[in-house]
Amino acid sequence: MWRRVAFAALLFVFLTLPAGCWDQREVEQLGIVLATAVDKGQGDQLEVHVQVVIPRALAGGGMGGMGGGGMITRPYRHYSAPGSTVFEAMRRLSMEAPRRLFYAHNQVILIDEGVARERLREVLDFFDRSTQIRRHVWVLITKPGQVHEVLTAPSPLELIPAQRLVGMIRERSLSSQTAPQRLGDFVEMLEEEGQQPFTALAVVVPTRPGGGQEAARREGNRGMEEFGAEPPVNIRLSGAAVFLGDRMVGALDERETRGLLWVRGEVRGGSMTVPCGEQEKITVEILRSRARIEPRAQNGPLGFVVEIRTEGNITESHCRMDLRKPETLEVLSAYQAAEIAKEVEAALTRAKTMRADVFGFGATLHRKMPGHWHQVKEQWEDVWPKLAVDVRVEARLRRTGLINVPLEPR
């Protein structure tokens, strides 16, 4: 028996040790990348930037005493390297970064608009293949030349810019006017027939008159060091970049983006201002929405019916109507429905000019009328803009609050 025990012990040692702690890496040897950006480099090259956190600078109480000298407002560093492909550039980063870069916690991938317009496929191919990068990272497009700025713009509230972007994405449904996509969803849309991909844009906006990009560049880094100083620029998630296949072809503005989300049934909140009368307005808080796309081919040419159902609460009302009456609510919700239909029309119009079927009409047709789809799929980009889309909106107002008449000074 003791021999058996000894044998088991030896087995244990010989089985575990030869593995040599393969794949083992201590946390402190990792450079945790929170954001990756792909920019245009010189000539044919790509430039990859990564944002790496400095954990020591982030630590609160425990190590704070050791860090010494107050709060570090920039607990991150950037590394950039050029390369003809993304992977090449990423490996070149190791020549500058003192730690093994670790992408499993990467939260956002920023892609420069120029790259998105020309070389999106090779960029996405790498990220989709990579074992460390997850399919749930967010893909955002930046305006040409703004990648670095989006990465570095000071963010006193969320100290790490990548976290700030994620924070804005997380709260996107408070406006529903921006449509960020995760890498996995984006790639799926790219590969689906009859569905063009889209994702949100991250743009730099000045915080004060005369701020602008120039001012940001001038005083950006300095402003950050003074903690609490108003940074000259903010980052804004806005609208949606629209792709035709693997090339970006344009963008939807914020109103049109919500139109797009209405059709996709992805509006989860936001505010709508609806006129009720000549001057007065009410504001509706959107609660939820659902949408259904139905292709129609009987008795006439191919077309689509989009049924949108939404519910909302009244949060502001300047109307003199009596909100206690159901008829009033019916009238108001009809106004809201009309407004929603206008947003959808705007989105449709803009998307049609770009020929990009971001709504997924083709995919729906494929699912529901495969026969029809196979006849038109080759020329879908040219076919769908001509098709009639019948938008039917059913809006419901759920709660009006306890105040039934607007404030009125007497």
Place this chain on the structure above:
Amino acid sequence: MWHLLFRKLARPLKRRGKVPLKHIVCQEPYWDRELAATRLSRDLEANLRALRAVLGDCHDLVTRAFRIGGSWPAAVAAIDGMVDKAFLNEVLLRNLIVEWPGSTLRPTLDALRDRVPAGKIRECRNVQDVVAGVLAGDAVLLVDGEHLGLVVSAEGYPSRAIGEPASEAVVRGPREGFTENLRVNLSLLRRRIHSPNLVVEEISLGRISRTAVALLYLRGLASRELVGEVRRRLNRIDIDGVLESAYVEELIEDNPFSPFPQVLATERPDKVAAALLEGRVAVLTNGTPFALIAPTEFVVMLHAAEDYYQRYFLGTALRAMRYLAFAASLLLPSAYIAVTTFHQEMLPTRLLMSIAAAREGVPFPALVEALLMEISFEALREAGIRLPRPVGQAVSIVGALVIGQAAVTAGLVSPLMVIVVAITGIASFMAPIYDLAITARLLRFPMMLLAGSLGLFGVMAGVLAILIHMAGLRSFGMPYLAPLAPAKPADWKDVVVRAPVWALRARPAQLAPANRYRVARGLKPYPGRDG
């Protein structure tokens, strides 16, 4: 395959040991047949001589020669300190010497028996009986002209008072714990179970120590096979001395090479009573407050007596927590090591960042750090137990607070590791049975090595190995993982969940096959139904 190989290797080893082990160890010169064959004679002097020949070197042997009623020679032999002096002097000797009715007849044994006010009197015929009686704390009365002696039960050695069990305290529930005295312990059980079916079988174990060991069970409840098996294993024991029930435990358990305790040791009479009522068997050993309960499944080790004394919601919640705590005390450090050195992608981003921040500047890999901390924690705990109580506290304070804090400030260990080790420590204190806590403490270290070399894969392999081992264990023939594996859903009411008493109708299926139900049907309280 392996065991065949090993048997081959083991054979020459066996042959070398020519003499069976027990003949070497257990020789006991005084307990031989010769002594038992020496009958007591009618001559008092001869008897006393024979007694002194055996116990002559024992200076604590007291023989008091006297004359019964002032005329008939007799003697009392006892060991000083073992007998109740007051009884001996004030009652026995006074009755025989002073208050003996002035009869001129030679006192017969019957007459003597009438005048000896002791509950337990035994006749003895040979020197062996006399010696045994004296050594056990009885007084032996020898009378001239009789070839029989009287062993009068007069045990009167001091023993610890019944106190609260130190290792298993409760908030609600009886506070009596076993003592070192078998008689007291048996009475504690008799006080709980007033049943003629509570059988107490006594044997004495230990060739030299002659320790009294009692086998208890409820007749008609405990299965005959089980009782027979325990009895067989107890009778098999041939050892020089039994100083604690652990000696018995190690000699009767099923798998001597398992880190898991297969017999439950407890200080609580209520726990033993509950086990008896379930059809289990208890073994009480004189000289220790720890009783053994067999068979014992793994899940029972995680059950505290108090689970049944508190409301069942709380009992269930505490139990669930205890299962978690057992897993934590076994796995937490290894999980931490595995995740931080192999699977950083599994952590939430912010947690990873704070771990990375905490580990910044720590000079050791996580495995070494964890081993260091765990070993010093175990050392600290051991030091705290062994040292005299007031010093022990100082050690824990210096060790835990001062060194812990200093190690973190010096950057030797990360604060997170301190937290992990502390939680592990607390979790291991939650095991209601100390033996099981030790098992988890012990297995923690190989698990940490596995985690440090193979990551979560290693941890899983280790957990599987442990589970396979546990599934193969038996406690007196009963599967160790019952009622989980083999699955007996009917008994799941008392595993993680502690069902209310009225719902716990059946005894565990494998224990009391003849008498399954302990609670009458329809006892669920329902005020107003009866009237």
